[in-house]
Amino acid sequence: MTLNQVPDHVPPEMVGDFSLFTSPGMLPTPDGDPQAATACVHAGPPIFYSPFNTRDGRGTWVITRATDQRRVLQDADTFSSHRSIFASALGENWPMIPLELDPPAHGVFRSLLNPLLSPKRVMALEPAVRERAIALIDSIAASGTSCDVMKDFAFPFAVSIFLRLLGLPDHRLHTFVGWAKDLLHGDDVKRPAAARTILAFIDELAAMRREEPVDDFMTFIVQAQVEGRRLTDEEVRGIGVLVFVAGLDTVAAAIGFDLAFLARHPEEQELLRSEPNRIVLAAEELLRAYPTVQIIRVARKDIDFEGAPIRKGDYVSCATMIANRDPTEFECPDTIDLMREDNRHAAFGYGPHRCLGSHLARRDIVIGLEEWLARLPAFRIKEGTAPITCGGHVFGIENLIVDWS
Amino acid sequence: MHIVVHKAKCQGHARCWAQAPDIFKLDDEGYILPGDIQVEEGEQLPASQGARSCPERALEVDSTSAARFEPADTQPRAGEA
Ligand code: HEM
Numbered sequence: 001m002t003l004n005q006v007p008d009h010v011p012p013e014m015v016g017d018f019s020l021f022t023s024p025g026m027l028p029t030p031d032g033d034p035q036a037a038t039a040c041v042h043a044g045p046p047i048f049y050s051p052f053n054t055r056d057g058r059g060t061w062v063i064t065r066a067t068d069q070r071r072v073l074q075d076a077d078t079f080s081s082h083r084s085i086f087a088s089a090l091g092e093n094w095p096m097i098p099l100e101l102d103p104p105a106h107g108v109f110r111s112l113l114n115p116l117l118s119p120k121r122v123m124a125l126e127p128a129v130r131e132r133a134i135a136l137i138d139s140i141a142a143s144g145t146s147c148d149v150m151k152d153f154a155f156p157f158a159v160s161i162f163l164r165l166l167g168l169p170d171h172r173l174h175t176f177v178g179w180a181k182d183l184l185h186g187d188d189v190k191r192p193a194a195a196r197t198i199l200a201f202i203d204e205l206a207a208m209r210r211e212e213p214v215d216d217f218m219t220f221i222v223q224a225q226v227e228g229r230r231l232t233d234e235e236v237r238g239i240g241v242l243v244f245v246a247g248l249d250t251v252a253a254a255i256g257f258d259l260a261f262l263a264r265h266p267e268e269q270e271l272l273r274s275e276p277n278r279i280v281l282a283a284e285e286l287l288r289a290y291p292t293v294q295i296i297r298v299a300r301k302d303i304d305f306e307g308a309p310i311r312k313g314d315y316v317s318c319a320t321m322i323a324n325r326d327p328t329e330f331e332c333p334d335t336i337d338l339m340r341e342d343n344r345h346a347a348f349g350y351g352p353h354r355c356l357g358s359h360l361a362r363r364d365i366v367i368g369l370e371e372w373l374a375r376l377p378a379f380r381i382k383e384g385t386a387p388i389t390c391g392g393h394v395f396g397i398e399n400l401i402v403d404w405s
Numbered sequence: 406m407h408i409v410v411h412k413a414k415c416q417g418h419a420r421c422w423a424q425a426p427d428i429f430k431l432d433d434e435g436y437i438l439p440g441d442i443q444v445e446e447g448e449q450l451p452a453s454q455g456a457r458s459c460p461e462r463a464l465e466v467d468s469t470s471a472a473r474f475e476p477a478d479t480q481p482r483a484g485e486a
C-alpha cells in the first residue's frame with residue numbers, strides 16, 4: 001500500500017489506514033470475525049479515504065454511518081452504479097442488470113423483475129426451498145455425526161434454489177457449485193475462465209427458452225418487453241449473469257456465518273431449537289451482525305460530503321457490515337441479541353438497488369436454520385478445526401466443520 | 406394516529422408488511438401503496454412497529470392528531486433525496 005495511490009485532492013489527514021481487503025482479519029483467517037473487525041472504524045470520522053479498498057487495489061472513500069450511507073445510496077444522481085465489473089474482467093463493457101444501471105433505465109428493468117421475486121412470489125417458492133433443505137440435511141444426518149456445513153449444505157442449498165429458479169434440474173448441481181467457486185474465489189486464471197463458462201451457459205439457456213418456452217425465470221426474461229420492445233441479447237445476459245453472481249455466494253455465506261455463530265453459542269442454539277418461532281427475528285439480527293456485501297458507487301460530479309472533497313470519478317464505499325455496527329443507528333451494535341426489535345439493518349443495502357433477492361434470501365436463511373435445528377442435535381465446531389473467514393468485496397466463510405457426536 | 410407514507414423513498418424492503426400485512430399494503434412489485442395510512446385504535450402498536458422497521462425511513466408516525474391529513478407525498482423532499 002503506497003501513498004502515491006492517494007489522489008491529490010484528498011487531504012492527507014483524511015486518509016485512513018483501514019481497508020476491507022488488507023486490514024487485520026480481512027485476509028483468510030482461521031476463527032476470524034471479519035464483520036466485527038470492521039467496527040473499529042466507528043472510533044474514527046464519518047468519512048475517510050482508504051487507499052486500497054477494491055480487489056484491483058483502488059482507493060475509495062469509506063462512509064461509516066448508516067444515515068450517510070442511506071444518503072449516498074438513495075442519491076443515484078450523484079452516486080452512480082455504472083461499473084461493468086463482470087464484463088471488464090473479460091475485457092468487455094456491458095452492465096449487469098439492474099445492478100450496474102442508474103435510474104431511470106434502472107427502474108425500467110427493476111419493475112420488470114420485481115414481481116418475479118416479490119414477497120408474494122417468494123411464498124409460492126417456499127415449499128420447493130424447504131424440500132431441498134430437508135433432503136440435504138437428512139442425507140447429512142444419515143451419513144455421520146460431522147460435516148462441512150459449507151460444502152455439504154450451504155453451497156448446494158443456495159445453488160439448488162438458483163437452479164430451481166431457472167427451471168433447471170438438480171443433476172447439474174456440482175458443476176454449478178464449481179463454477180461459482182472459481183468465479184468468486186478463484187485466481188486470475190480461474191475467474192475469467194469461469195466467467196466465460198457462465199456466460200456461454202446463460203446464452204445457451206436463453207436460446208433454449210426462446211425456442212421452447214417453459215414456465216420459468218429465463219423464459220419470462222426472453223419473452224419480456226421493455227418500452228415496447230424485446231430485450232437485447234446483451235440485456236438478457238446482463239440479467240442472467242447478475243442473478244447467478246448475486247444469489248449464490250451471498251446466501252451460502254449468510255447460512256455459514258449464522259451456523260458458525262450458533263455452533264459457538266450453545267444457549268442461543270438451544271433457544272432457537274426449542275422455540276423455532278423465534279428464528280424469523282433472530283435471522284434479522286444475524287443479517288445485521290454478519291452481512292457480506294461492500295457496496296461501491298462512483299461519484300458522477302464533485303460534491304463535498306461531511307467535509308470530504310469527493311471528486312467526479314472517485315469511488316465511494318458503503319460497506320453494509322460497517323453500517324450495521326454503527327452505534328448511532330443501533331444500540332450496543334457489537335452485542336448480538338437474537339431478540340433485537342426494530343432491526344433496520346443494511347444487509348440488503350439502501351436505495352433503488354435494494355437487493356432484488358432480499359425476500360427470497362430471507363426465506364432461504366430462515367428455512368435453512370429451521371430445518372437444520374429441527375433435524376440435527378446440538379452441534380459445535382469440530383475439535384481441531386477452525387472455520388476460515390475472509391473480508392473483501394463479498395465477505396465469506398470457506399469451511400465450517402461441525403460435529404454432533 | 407396516522408402514518409405518513411413517503412412513497413418516493415420506499416424501496417420495497419417490505420419490512421413494514423412483514424410486521425403488519427393488514428396495515429401496510431404492497432403493490433404487485435412489493436412496494437408500499439401510495440397514500441397516508443389512518444391507523445385504527447387497536448392497531449397502534451403493530452403500526453408503529455411496522456413504521457419503525459423501514460430501513461429507508463419512508464414511513465413517519467404522526468400521533469399528534471388523527472385529523473391532520475396530508476396528500477400523499479410522492480416527491481423526495483429537497484435536500485433529502
Ligand atoms: C443473504 C443474501 C444476500 C445478501 C446479503 C444480498 C445483498 C445485496 C446487496 C447489499 C445489494 C445492493 C447492491 C448495490 O446497491 O450495489 C444486492 C443487490 C442485488 N441482489 Fe442481493 N443479496 C443476497 C441475496 C440475493 C439473492 C438470493 C438474489 C437473487 C435471487 C439476489 C439478487 C440481487 C440483485 C438482482 C441485486 C441488484 C438489484 C438492483 O441493482 O436493483 N440477492 N444484494
Ligand code: SF4
Nearest residue numbers: 415416418419421459
Ligand atoms: S419497509 Fe419501507 S421501504 Fe419497505 S415496503 Fe415498507 S415502506 Fe417501503
